Amino acid sequence: MDRSFQLKRFGQYGIFLAFALICLALALSTPRFFTLPNLLIIGTQVSINALLAFGVTFVIITGGIDLSLGSMVAVAGVTAAMFAHPDTYPLLVPLFAGLGAGVFFGAFNGFVITKSKVPPFIVTLGTMTIGRGLALILSKGRPISNLSDSFNFIGGGNVFGVPFPIIILIIAFIICSIILNKTVLGRYMYAVGGNEPAARASGISVTNVKMWVYTLCGLLSAVGGILLTSRITTGQPNAGAGFELDAIAAAIIGGTSTSGGTGTMTGTLIGALLIGVISNSLDLLNVTSYYQQVVMGIIIIGAVVLDSMGKKDR
Amino acid sequence: MIESILKVSNLSKSFSGVKALDNVHFELKRGEVHALMGENGAGKSTFMKILIGLLAPDSGEISFEGTDLRNSNVSDTLKRGISMIHQEILIIPELTVAQNIFLGREKELSGRKDWTSGWLNDTAIDKKAAVLLEEMGVNIDRKAKMKHLSVAQMQMVEIAKAISNDAKVIIMDEPTSAISDKEVDTLFKIIKDLRAKGVSIIYISHKMDEIFEISDTITVLRDGQYIATKSAVELDKPSLIAMMVGREIDHMFPESNSAKGDLALSINGLCRKGQFSDINFEVHAGEILGFAGLMGAGRTEIARVIFGLDKLDGGEIRIKNKSVINKTPREAIENGIGYVSEDRKGLGFIPGMSVKDNTTLASMNRHRKGIFIDQTSERISTEQMIDDLRIKTADMDQKVTYLSGGNQQKVVIGKVLLAAPEIIILDEPTRGVDVGAKFEIYKLIRNLADKGIAIIMISSELSEILGMSDRILVLSKGKQTAILSRAEATQELIMKYAVA
Numbered sequence: 001m002d003r004s005f006q007l008k009r010f011g012q013y014g015i016f017l018a019f020a021l022i023c024l025a026l027a028l029s030t031p032r033f034f035t036l037p038n039l040l041i042i043g044t045q046v047s048i049n050a051l052l053a054f055g056v057t058f059v060i061i062t063g064g065i066d067l068s069l070g071s072m073v074a075v076a077g078v079t080a081a082m083f084a085h086p087d088t089y090p091l092l093v094p095l096f097a098g099l100g101a102g103v104f105f106g107a108f109n110g111f112v113i114t115k116s117k118v119p120p121f122i123v124t125l126g127t128m129t130i131g132r133g134l135a136l137i138l139s140k141g142r143p144i145s146n147l148s149d150s151f152n153f154i155g156g157g158n159v160f161g162v163p164f165p166i167i168i169l170i171i172a173f174i175i176c177s178i179i180l181n182k183t184v185l186g187r188y189m190y191a192v193g194g195n196e197p198a199a200r201a202s203g204i205s206v207t208n209v210k211m212w213v214y215t216l217c218g219l220l221s222a223v224g225g226i227l228l229t230s231r232i233t234t235g236q237p238n239a240g241a242g243f244e245l246d247a248i249a250a251a252i253i254g255g256t257s258t259s260g261g262t263g264t265m266t267g268t269l270i271g272a273l274l275i276g277v278i279s280n281s282l283d284l285l286n287v288t289s290y291y292q293q294v295v296m297g298i299i300i301i302g303a304v305v306l307d308s309m310g311k312k313d314r
Numbered sequence: 315m316i317e318s319i320l321k322v323s324n325l326s327k328s329f330s331g332v333k334a335l336d337n338v339h340f341e342l343k344r345g346e347v348h349a350l351m352g353e354n355g356a357g358k359s360t361f362m363k364i365l366i367g368l369l370a371p372d373s374g375e376i377s378f379e380g381t382d383l384r385n386s387n388v389s390d391t392l393k394r395g396i397s398m399i400h401q402e403i404l405i406i407p408e409l410t411v412a413q414n415i416f417l418g419r420e421k422e423l424s425g426r427k428d429w430t431s432g433w434l435n436d437t438a439i440d441k442k443a444a445v446l447l448e449e450m451g452v453n454i455d456r457k458a459k460m461k462h463l464s465v466a467q468m469q470m471v472e473i474a475k476a477i478s479n480d481a482k483v484i485i486m487d488e489p490t491s492a493i494s495d496k497e498v499d500t501l502f503k504i505i506k507d508l509r510a511k512g513v514s515i516i517y518i519s520h521k522m523d524e525i526f527e528i529s530d531t532i533t534v535l536r537d538g539q540y541i542a543t544k545s546a547v548e549l550d551k552p553s554l555i556a557m558m559v560g561r562e563i564d565h566m567f568p569e570s571n572s573a574k575g576d577l578a579l580s581i582n583g584l585c586r587k588g589q590f591s592d593i594n595f596e597v598h599a600g601e602i603l604g605f606a607g608l609m610g611a612g613r614t615e616i617a618r619v620i621f622g623l624d625k626l627d628g629g630e631i632r633i634k635n636k637s638v639i640n641k642t643p644r645e646a647i648e649n650g651i652g653y654v655s656e657d658r659k660g661l662g663f664i665p666g667m668s669v670k671d672n673t674t675l676a677s678m679n680r681h682r683k684g685i686f687i688d689q690t691s692e693r694i695s696t697e698q699m700i701d702d703l704r705i706k707t708a709d710m711d712q713k714v715t716y717l718s719g720g721n722q723q724k725v726v727i728g729k730v731l732l733a734a735p736e737i738i739i740l741d742e743p744t745r746g747v748d749v750g751a752k753f754e755i756y757k758l759i760r761n762l763a764d765k766g767i768a769i770i771m772i773s774s775e776l777s778e779i780l781g782m783s784d785r786i787l788v789l790s791k792g793k794q795t796a797i798l799s800r801a802e803a804t805q806e807l808i809m810k811y812a813v814a
Contacts, residue, residue, distance in 0.1 A: 183685045184678045191675055194664035201623065201661045202676040202729065203647040261666045 014306045015255055015267060019274050026281045033281060040163055046276035047165035048224040050269060052247035054176040055220030057268045058213040060251055063193040063260025064120040066214065068109060069221050069247050071131025073240030076102040076225030078135045081144040081235025084151040091150045098226045099219060105131060106218015110211040135237040144235035155231030165227050172223065177265040185212055193260030249296070250275055253303040274299070316343045319482060319514055325374030327360055334360040338540045340533055342483065345512040347505060349519070349529035351558055353748030357538040358518055362485055366398050367391040397476035398485040403468045407461035412443035414460050415475045446474050450504055466497035473504060484508065485516040490524060491746065494609035502528055520748065522551050534558055559750050566753060567781030568760040570800070575599030577635060578768035579737045581620070584629035589615040590792035593629065597737065597768040602759065604783030605772040606808050611789040613772045614656055617739045621653040622646040633737070647676060652735030654726050656742035656772070662726040663714045670696040670710040672725050677732040699728035703758060720751025727758065738762065739770045744778065756782060776805050790814045
């Protein structure tokens, strides 16, 4: 078997292998790593990034990009917090307000992108700033605290010993995987990202598909925003800054190609877990966060290099 | 005896156990045009890739002017004088013609030898380009940006680049696939000039007429094997095809026996500004209407408007006597129109998706249960298309990129068919498809007509138009110049109206 073939195989499954190897190495070197409490901590830490990464995976598969994730986290978080004070509204109100804000924001992204034909990079760069401004306006620039216990349960509570964010993560993963693999919409996402003119010539409404992915991305960011607000028990207008980069990194490490048309939710989940596991282990090993960033950057590039080697023809 | 410049013997190359080239021989003489013929998958591209140093052979000898080329890379072969004009032209659109010609050699032209040679000398580049283009006798503005050039002009620039590299051998891969007849004449004139100057040309094309017009010698490959090398005058079309396919094809075009059915599509006064105007025709169920005309006559543009890819500026489209407006391809498909584009890679299929996913893409409405994909019905439909159209693929989950041109085309046709159209527009259905598969596609088109589908077939190959069409609409410069019946149509008559 020739070398290029092995590399190709490795490119396909490399991320899973790398993840397994890193976990194995950590389990052997740091006794605290492979304990249930630590794993649950990782799961909780990963959950928000993974949710955003699922959203942006949809977008990247269609050949787009969304830089406004972090701002949507803040807008949704602040909006939810405004309705989450004790003894005011029932729990569903802040939830729907936060999710609605995300859906609206995402749909707005989709609308501008499909109507204006301006590249998504530029549009979402703009809405990233708009969103941050909106979050500051809504909260009058101050953190919104004093939230109800039921609201705080979402990010901080446990069900049978499992942190609630992990449960949300698992549910979101299942739903997103189903959307991508089993629905017509998912098929169309791959088609639009794989060859947009051909997708259009096949009778697919490219506009609808794009509206859907940006809206879904907004919705998932809002779930992330609500989780974060609930976990830190405050609606922070500055929350989520830079989250978009970690989410995009998770998708890319997981094998989603920025040129569109490929990517899986499982890959993205592993990508997010890999980022989580590495920063957790570097914490355990007392490596400062400065070095952690260097390591993370190397991993992102390494993953893409592996991926492109896997794609090389013969 | 003219000396040979390039000699290849016993060349073999396999990819993961599959032999792409098996003991190939090839001898190129100085100043000859040598056509390399073979179906897709015969090993032509692998052979060329080895020649220019992109791939290393497994075994065999390549001797170029007495030196061994087996272990050379692309820049070695380029320096020695082997240049290739690729089918997909490689240019930098934002740079000028002159800058593109001398791309990568700016330092040589800077007139400096020291560290300041990195300083651009665009005047020198410009002057040299002017001389070069003048010598070639082509009228291209050397200061124009590449992106403003036509495909034919870009090709000329690539040839200029090869000449400026002192190329002794120029490989041309399907150079006429995207240029008009007039431009082909210019190209052939340049090829003849080059030949007179002692440059050897390796010419790859699927167009038979061209091969006989331009080449001195013809070498045929089949399934990676060397078949024969013959002088062009010794051969005729049928014997060349037989060598390529390995069997005789006597009846290239199937008999027309479909009775004309009801009116399917009628077009009244269709126009689109700057592209075509006042187009009027009818197609009946079971009929094949051929669209003939030169490149740029407006054939594809009309198809695009009917299929809703472009907006119409005037006129009416009636399907079964009902006026329709197709604002998007989606509406056109719903109105019963299918379109197989000439631009297979751009508009036809999604390369990264499987045969199955591509085949069902335009008919997901029939392959869904609510929001979910109905995987079972998808597999049944795809299975049926693979059988009906005889698509050669390992399995339906194979990515379409890995299929041959003819099979990719069949996947696209399958996709269009699954959407159950009553009218199909086929735009250059056999472009880039090899002879054997062409024959199958002709049979397929005739079968569809026999099943009562109305067909519009656009083609630049006159023999195809004449062999397949029941009636022929001829276009010239965006105007409809004639509608000929099968009986009255001849090559000469069509050409007369095409240049009218």
